[in-house]
Amino acid sequence: MKVPVPARVALVPGAFAAPGPGSWLGTRAWLLDLLVVVGVFLYNLPIIPIYAIDVVAGVGLVGVSVVLCGPYLLRRRYPLGVLGVMLLAACVQLALGAPILAADAMLLFAVYNVATRYLWWASLVGAVATVAWLLVAVIPHLGADFLDVGQLGVLIVVTFWVWTWGTLVRIRRQYIAGLHDRADQAERERETNARIAVADERARIAREIHDIVSHSLSVVVVMSDGAATKVDSEPDRAKAAMLGVRDTGRTALAEMRRMLGVLRDDEPGSHAPQPGFLQLDALVEQSRAIDMPVDLTVSGEAAPLPQGVELTVYRVVQEALTNVRKHAGPDLTRVNVRLTYRPGEVEVRVSDDGRGPTNDAGGHGLIGMRERVAAHEGTLTAGPGAGGGFEVVAVLPREVEVA
Template sequence: MNGTREREGHGPAATARLLTRPLAAALWRSRAEPADPDPPWPFILRWTRFFGIGRLPFRIVGQGFDLFIAVILLFSGIATVSERMAPRVPYDPLYGPARPAPSPTFMVVLLAVWLAAPLALRRRHPLGAWRMSAAGMLVTGLFVHEDARFVPTGVIAMLFVLYMVAVRCSRETTIGVALVTVFGAGLLQPRTAAGAAVLIAVPLLVGFLVRMRRTSRRELEQQERRHRDAEAVLLERQRIARELHDVVAHHMSMIAIQAEAAPYKTPDVPDETRADLAEIRATALDALREMRRILGVLRQEDGAVTAPQPSLDRLDELLAGARGTGLEVSTKIIGDVSGLPPGVGLTAYRIVQEALSNAMRHAPGSAVGVEIARAGGILRLSVVNGPPAPGHSPTPSPPGAGHGLVGMRERVAMLGGELSAVPIAQGGFAVTATLPETAPPDAPSAPVPPPDAFPADGARPGTSAP
């Protein structure tokens, strides 16, 4: 079978496919990549900031430049095409070769527009602009004099379009565009085909190098974003492990103490029961040592966490701090939220803390509604904020921020709950969570969220919970 594949990869048929694929991609099959909606200013043009132009969006400035050059090429092309389409006048020894300037006709104007329009379209449709420019050059060459078939306005527009094709299209498509353009140049004027090939190669080569640089930079940014997301997941799991150590260690210690004290409360405890209680104490202490060995090392990576972990009993303190920053916080508590399991209470506190932190940063001065309901073994949280108050502007997120949702998802998934964090129609944001007080037996372990599920540019959802 390998020999068959090798034979299929060589020979005239394979060579024909290798040649026709770029041509098919250039002429009808391929499409250009979508344009960057907010491209940065090139480094060599950043000096324009001193004149105010560089502070405008580069996409608008670039399109305006193309339109300006296209208008200039249009009017100069009308004169050039009209002159080259006019019949030649025999040389007059008395009056010389001078003749009246020919008046532009409808065909002249149509050809001039055809040659200049691709320049205005190259940013939106690079391949379409190239096809239009190539067709315009070929058609114009049929109407002008044989020794002057390359109209300068069409050549200038074609060079600009070729650069954009190389930047926005694949390598296969760029090769096909180069082959077709060189072949067309040789077909129009064979004696200048070599020079035309060199001129065509310059914008294609420059555009290809720009494309390679942008691709490398984009891949590097994606790798850094994936690394930041993975690091955020690991850091949050370390935090959860430390908190799990605090919560479980307390209960295991209580089991060991109660098992040791139980025989002294009742003097007539049977020896068999004493042995069982001693076994329970020993098992609890072994489990506690093993857990400290596995999880306790995480407490030493960035210093031991000895402070008690917060719960909803500190909700008033958290809300007071949020009000102190200018938020208008209203609360609604349904049911008794005291006595929650430590893990549930801690997770609920962190979710409310993260949602308020997001509101402080992205919607300063907004109205925030916090609702907590406990019923039927389920704790429901809802934190909804409106748009920023008049006169307030969102605070840009620091570099590397944007991982708050990672932590919330990890915590909720650990408890077998559900989390929703979505924008609302009024311009604000809503974070809702459902936390079971007792995790179901078949609750899955916390999955690693995909990197593209979280923003990497600091946009909402916000930052990691402190």
């Protein structure tokens, strides 16, 4: 049950943590309060005649006992209000000539209740007010065979002990609520990280499929067109082109199976090695088979690179050659693929003398290349070359591999 907060009293977040909803006490806490109220009230009734000087005073003390006990049933909704009403009833009790009643024990329950729900300084006011009432009620009667100084001191200590106990319970509830909040926050962070990881993996798969399908289909289309035009005049050349179509299709299927292996571990070919530098020659030969004037040059001291870097270089060259086929135009006379090893980095440069893409974006291919290179803390530039045509340059660190 949520307790309303009085306007000018600060509450501690999480201080209202209640027993678990499935526990017996959590669903029947009101019954325990009722037992306390009825028990204290019935125990108090036989004591009233000792202090009642007449019937009116006796009836008044019964009414005071009702007000001391009854409001406790509302302690969860109005903690401070219940304590205030009890203190007011206790003051009326003094006016009726009764210094101490058994029902006054309800003040201790009210002090504890306030201490479990409010900051220490707010609940301490209630504890001090209760002790002040106790002093006013007892001190005038110390010499009249009533409570002695030691007993008064015990009552004061008990009052502050009850307040301390309630404060510690509040602190514990606040601590447990904080643990629950941190656990919930950690769970939300795990879910968010999982969603981000899924989105990243989907983007990676989309880039892979784009590169495979775009490159392979463009090669198949060009080879098929060439075979169709040469089937009558140059059947041997047309046959060679169709064999190239077959090999390209098989390669694309193998790579697609490998990509499906990311989603299904038991997919045949899911553990096939990913393409890298060793497949660049085959990629260049595939482009030459469709009459693209491609040259591959490797310079610098070659050294093994992380698999992710090799795959990125392969995909950059693959996508760059695909863009050349799409956008270079009929005046294309050269395509240079240069792989340069340097200390700490590797550079791949694909340049041509064609007309290049008609806009700066270059479609999803260039975007995919930039994402791949950026994932390995590299840089990619794409645009018109210094001597005309179009140029793609990617620079990747040799020692960094991103999972």
